[in-house]
Amino acid sequence: MKFIIFNWKSYLNFDESNFLTKFISKTKFKNKYNLIVAPSSLALGFLKNKYKNVNFSGQNFDFYGKGGFTSFMPISDLSENNINYALIGHSEVRQYRKENNSIVNLKLKLTLDTKITPIVCLGEDLNTYKKKLTTDYLKKQIIETFDKNTQYKEVFIAYEPLWAIGSGLVPTNDEISKIADFINFFLKDYSFKKLKILYGGSVNSENLEQLSKIKELDGFLVGSASIKKSFINKFKL
Numbered sequence: 001m002k003f004i005i006f007n008w009k010s011y012l013n014f015d016e017s018n019f020l021t022k023f024i025s026k027t028k029f030k031n032k033y034n035l036i037v038a039p040s041s042l043a044l045g046f047l048k049n050k051y052k053n054v055n056f057s058g059q060n061f062d063f064y065g066k067g068g069f070t071s072f073m074p075i076s077d078l079s080e081n082n083i084n085y086a087l088i089g090h091s092e093v094r095q096y097r098k099e100n101n102s103i104v105n106l107k108l109k110l111t112l113d114t115k116i117t118p119i120v121c122l123g124e125d126l127n128t129y130k131k132k133l134t135t136d137y138l139k140k141q142i143i144e145t146f147d148k149n150t151q152y153k154e155v156f157i158a159y160e161p162l163w164a165i166g167s168g169l170v171p172t173n174d175e176i177s178k179i180a181d182f183i184n185f186f187l188k189d190y191s192f193k194k195l196k197i198l199y200g201g202s203v204n205s206e207n208l209e210q211l212s213k214i215k216e217l218d219g220f221l222v223g224s225a226s227i228k229k230s231f232i233n234k235f236k237l
Ligand code: 13P
Pocket: 007, 090, 160, 164, 165, 166, 167, 200, 201, 202, 203, 221, 222, 223, 224, 225
């Protein structure tokens, strides 16, 4: 089973999100794919109610619970509406909302009391990549994000190098395989019910076939290409 997560970011307005989700809801996809749609927060609740045969993910949630926290979204907004997945620590949230590894660590813990599968995003910047320090960088992210004494349920890790997001640049298959192996190896002393590794960053219709050859991956986290019907049709029966 390959998990394909459509991160619609802030690309679509409410009507466009509805239109595209309707298209997904009516399309028959190959059994080997599990498509998961991550629309805007405003659209999410509405779409979840309307399209019962579509899987959804939150793009984010906050670590405060219900209460006087203007503008924040508690995790219960997702769990009470049976949203089964949530992105945590996406690089754009880290960049624009100053989310750091310790916040990601806290948010990850919050998912333990829910049925939400966290999709934890990790990845290095271009400078780190050029200096060949990627694994050192990921090691630090992992150590600060996961606790050895916590029994995690199902967790997805999305390896998303910052320099590949929205740039058209993609690491080689060999580089991605090695990173997936490294993450699995480094996390072998941690406790997961299931651990799945995804890749994200400039995945599109042109490179999907090539990237799909990476056997260490359980799927992809896709941004801008995922709002195109031509890309979505790649998974059609
Ligand atoms: P792009 O696919 O647009 O590069 O975005 C990747 C991403 O950030 C998915 O979360």
